[in-house]
Amino acid sequence: MNTTDYIDYKAVKKLKIYEGKVLIRPLTKNDLTQTIKWLKDPEVNKFLANDFSDLTLEEELNWLKEMNSSLIDFIFAIDDRKLKKYIGNCGMHKVDWENKTCEFGIVIGDKNYWEKKFGSDTINAIIRFAFCKLNLLKIKLFVYEYNTRAINAYKKCGFIIKETLIKDHLYENFYWNTLVMEIKRE
Numbered sequence: 001m002n003t004t005d006y007i008d009y010k011a012v013k014k015l016k017i018y019e020g021k022v023l024i025r026p027l028t029k030n031d032l033t034q035t036i037k038w039l040k041d042p043e044v045n046k047f048l049a050n051d052f053s054d055l056t057l058e059e060e061l062n063w064l065k066e067m068n069s070s071l072i073d074f075i076f077a078i079d080d081r082k083l084k085k086y087i088g089n090c091g092m093h094k095v096d097w098e099n100k101t102c103e104f105g106i107v108i109g110d111k112n113y114w115e116k117k118f119g120s121d122t123i124n125a126i127i128r129f130a131f132c133k134l135n136l137l138k139i140k141l142f143v144y145e146y147n148t149r150a151i152n153a154y155k156k157c158g159f160i161i162k163e164t165l166i167k168d169h170l171y172e173n174f175y176w177n178t179l180v181m182e183i184k185r186e
């Protein structure tokens, strides 16, 4: 049997996960106009790996299609559970089924929701999903050293700093370190 034979991809991608103040649900086409606005916001984008200033709805629709059919990417929308309000996206990428690892990404695009634990609740939900539903053993992520809020949220959820990539990220004419963080299933 293949390592992934037991995964029902369609079912897993349609999951709804409740954790604290958030509901993690499938990302839909209707979310994408809002997603693009967030990704283009310089105050949000400075923390992300890609420059999305030229991103179009057509590109984003293609990306969603690609993600939905991918066997190594699992993406979700984040809602404020109480108000049923869309506040951001999260996902696991580059799932390596052989080595049982993946890379985690998160963006709470609605800045009114920063520093109110919606991020930590989401991170905890994804850890549970990756370890219990996908049966992975390790989650890895990359974070810029100036993103102290994210680093604190990751540490709070159990991630540790594994490696520092020295001065590898250019932002505002200055090279910054990138931290590689990870969490292992106990």
Ligand SMILES: CC(C)(COP(=O)(O)OP(=O)(O)OC[C@H]1O[C@@H](n2cnc3c(N)ncnc32)[C@H](O)[C@@H]1OP(=O)(O)O)[C@@H](O)C(=O)NCCC(=O)NCCS
Pocket: 044, 047, 048, 088, 106, 107, 108, 109, 113, 114, 115, 116, 117, 118, 119, 120, 121, 142, 143, 144, 147, 148, 149, 150, 152, 153, 156
């Ligand atoms: C990073 C992100 C997911 C964190 O989620 P959040 O809901 O804002 O954070 P939380 O409230 O869950 O936790 C933040 C922790 O950092 C601390 N913190 C808050 N603001 C901080 C700041 N400006 N600097 C340092 N630490 C800060 C808080 O004390 C909190 O810890 P505590 O609960 O023990 O008090 C969210 O802010 C976000 O999506 N930001 C924009 C995109 C981004 O940075 N993505 C990650 C890329 S690697």
